[in-house]
């Protein structure tokens with residue numbers, strides 16, 4: 001756990017707790033013991049703290065939260081550093097996050113490798129730093145800058161950290177010699193510079209700037225209990241003499257937050273996202289195919305965005321169209337997006353040019369002949385896709401992976417037109433593809449294990465979040481979305497108005513409500529889809545037939561005056577809703593926000609239960625990961641399946657039975673899995689595929 005080596009009066013303590021040197025109980029105890037040993041070792045004048053692996057320390061062990069704490073806790077270990085009489089220098093070779101950065105800040109010096117990143121991401125887990133981070137960071141880089149860093153939870157690069165004063169130097173190559181030198185210099189000087197003793201950053205101006213940022217943060221997110229706690233903890237330490245008292249405030253706030261349902265949901269989501277990478281039947285020994293070049297069929301918004309993903313990951317990609325104009329327009333759009341990023345400074349001009357340089361355009365499918373992977377991003381029409389795959393079958397080289405970006409369609413039917421169904425799968429990117437992390441990797445009936453494993457690795461290489469799903473209409477995300485859309489339409493007929501439904505959904509934590517979403521995406525898309533695949537949405541269809549496609553036409557469920565992005569109520573729409581309800585003989589009534597949420601979300605959960613029963617998703621956490629990352633389900637509610645567990649499956653099932661009776665829609669009846677869990681007092685969290 002901690003290697004102890006003494007050489008030339010310096011004890012080098014090397015943390016070794018793969019994969020991320022998380023500060024779990026065993027590592028804390030081993031570190032505490034090694035520090036005590038170095039303090040007592042008369043041959044030791046100075047200490048270096050290093051770590052094995054690509055991560056310095058990935059933080060406290062999140063999996064331990066909420067369980068009985070085993071001594072020494074991290075603050076205890078840091079207190080030993082505070083009380084030490086020998087200088088300790090941290091050699092930060094990789095990510096120092098959360099407790100990892102707190103550990104480094106309790107040392108007397110810090111050096112970092114150029115690739116290291118340093119941050120306090122606790123806010124993203126619904127908590128706050130709990131081992132002195134809210135006290136030492138303000139003393140290192142000013143309270144206002146520290147508050148901002150803890151509020152965003154975003155790490156900074158080693159270079160930025162050096163500029164801020166978090167680390168003393170950025171060192172190329174082996175960090176330990178440089179750390180040894182710094183530690184011995186401190187020993188020779190007799191200095192023991194503890195961050196906790198610094199007060200020079202706690203200036204009145206910095207304190208005022210912090211208060212202004214704190215007021216802003218609390219105003220922006222009044223419900224976020226951990227933001228309020230962060231403000232209280234940082235504020236407690238603004239007085240230079242209040243370090244110990246302020247650390248006690250931080251610890252108390254931290255302990256309260258660890259028990260908060262929001263934090264439990266965020267920690268669940270953290271692990272669910274990582275568990276999604278574990279696919280039944282695949283292992284690290286499953287062969288992979290080399291992916292060095294790619295081809296994308298279609299230069300539309302999706303095709304261009306997908307091509308950017310490859311270019312951003314350093315993979316040359318050919319964008320193929322049938323018509324020169326469409327190709328040029330598509331490539332121009334991509335070049336414009338890169339130019340915008342460079343202008344905003346999110347990429348350098350050199351990166352812009354490199355990435356554009358990796359994308360070439362071509363006319364004709366034969367240009368896909370040498371690609372290791374071909375991704376079809378053509379029109380969402382089965383006949384079009386089958387024709388493309390049939391031709392690709394005769395063009396693509398043996399062993400090439402053939403992927404379709406379809407959002408809904410039957411990947412088995414697409415694979416069936418090729419002589420190589422084992423090489424075919426779906427890669428459902430979410431729009432905009434170059435921004436959204438989520439990719440549903442659609443495992444078709446004959447997709448070979450090595451093809452699936454290669455696609456999942458490629459997803460990570462493209463800095464995406466690949467989640468494996470099975471073949472059905474809409475896979476996981478869109479299949480569940482269809483349930484919410486259907487329930488939302490039904491609510492309009494029964495008496496809720498568009499703005500009331502949207503307000504309930506944004507109040508629940510979504511960024512947008514379903515009707516604002518429809519107006520943004522375009523009512524014509526759903527309208528055409530229902531005409532192609534069936535389904536009824538009386539109000540949305542009536543609006544689309546009136547040419548009210550949403551923002552793109554200035555009117556949809558709402559009215560968008562002079563290009564506004566936020567719509568306003570339209571009496572014409574509300575009259576249409578009442579007329580349509582009357583035509584369906586539905587008596588209207590008012591709905592409370594809670595009723596609206598139940599009517600919308602419970603059917604989603606029910607569809608999730610069916611998806612699990614059918615094996616379309618491997619586990620409830622995969623469904624939650626998809627909805628958090630593809631549809632903005634509020635992460636602090638953990639996803640639909642986790643949320644349903646917190647509501648209680650018995651009451652969800654009972655409500656669904658009632659909805660089925662009220663709406664006459666039998667598909668609202670609880671799915672067998674949901675009914676079984678409800679009756680047995682079970683939770684989705686305990687469900688395992690058979």
Ligand code: T1G
Pocket residue numbers: 019020022055057058059060061062063074095097098099100102121122125127128129130131133271274275
């Ligand atoms: N605790 C427990 N397990 C962790 C972990 C952690 N902090 N970080 C990662 N893992 C597991 C992860 O579940 C996965 O497991 C494996 O390590 C590889 O992770 C006191 C209270 C460090 C940048 O929030 O951001 O400190 O699936 O796939 O892409 O104030 O992991 O292999 O079984 O993400 O190379 C604060 C969380 C904690 C950082 C590495 N720290 N981790 O990324 O690997 S709270 C964080 C990350 C805290 C203090 C407070 C990333 C990473 P498995 P991975 P990666």
